[in-house]
Amino acid sequence: MTREPEQPGPTDVGPMKVAIVVPTYNEAETLPLLIEKVVAQDIPGLGFIVVDDGSPDGTGDIADRLADDFPGMFLVVHREGKLGLGTAYMMGLQMAVDTGAEQIVEMDADLSHPPEVLPALISKLDSADVVVASRYTDGGGVDPAWGWGRKQFSHWGNVGIRLVLGIKVKDATAGFKAFRREGLETIGISRMRLTGFGFQAEVAFRCQKAGLKVVELPYVFMERTAGKSKMSFAIAFEAFIKLTWLRVRG
Ligand SMILES: Nc1nc2c(ncn2[C@@H]2O[C@H](COP(=O)(O)OP(=O)(O)O)[C@@H](O)[C@H]2O)c(=O)[nH]1
Ligand SMILES: [Mg+2]
Secondary structure (H helix, E strand, O other), rough: OOOOOOHHHHHOOOOOOOEEEEEEOOOOOOHHHHHHHOOOOOOOOOOEEEEOOOOOOOOHHHHHHHHHHHOEEEEEOOOOOOOHHHHHHHHHHHHHHHHHOEEEEEEOOOOOOOHHHHHHHHHHHHHOOOOEOOOOOOOOOOOOOOOHHHHHHHHHHHHHHHHHHHOOOOOOOOOOEEEEEEHHHHHHHOOOOOOOOHHHHHHHHHHHHOOOOOEEEEEEOOOOOOOOOOOHHHHHHHHHHHHHHHHHHH
């Protein structure tokens, strides 16, 4: 991926030991809350990489303001338009690798991924290459406010994707994960082919194929309380077809 000349580079921040990669599209309400809650976890060597796709609601400007409030802790990437969740993650994770961060976490901006889980997620990396914050392992779950249909869609979508790709990890579509930098280097994050919703499943598939040690940590996924989801049935269906192709082609 080409980086615009005015984009930040790895030398623009202090040494990040733990990099939190956050893709954003119209998350003006929740991004400041997320950052505040993550900072409150007192994680040594913490830094953020925010990849914003020109959010019409001004999330990009908010990220720049947060970068001023927390000097040396932020890399903010401004892309011109909505280029998709997968490429945003790919770019942010690759930048995290390039900064030399030891532990790299991906999480959404909408507070569905509770920041309180971070210390345990990161410390589990002492004995694993990848830690998946998991809705579908014992003790995990989804927001009790979810209706029956939404639960079924998420559950069976996950079961289907696990079957298609032969993924052992119970939460195959998880977007809340921590990696040791070497793990991301092994799979080569910028080589992922599914750049939409299927991105997370491809990452899970490639981690397993590369023989990385992947463990799960249960958590309860909370529904966003502000902003809108960018997910749809059409996006999920397209991902399913592409994942089937991925399994066939390897
Ligand atoms: N940069 C970028 N971020 C995105 C894009 N689509 C979604 N996101 C972000 O990715 C995260 C997950 O998206 P969300 O809509 O909450 O997906 P859901 O949780 O599956 O409903 C959030 O932080 C979004 O702001 C995109 O096209 N570009
Ligand atoms: Mg969400």
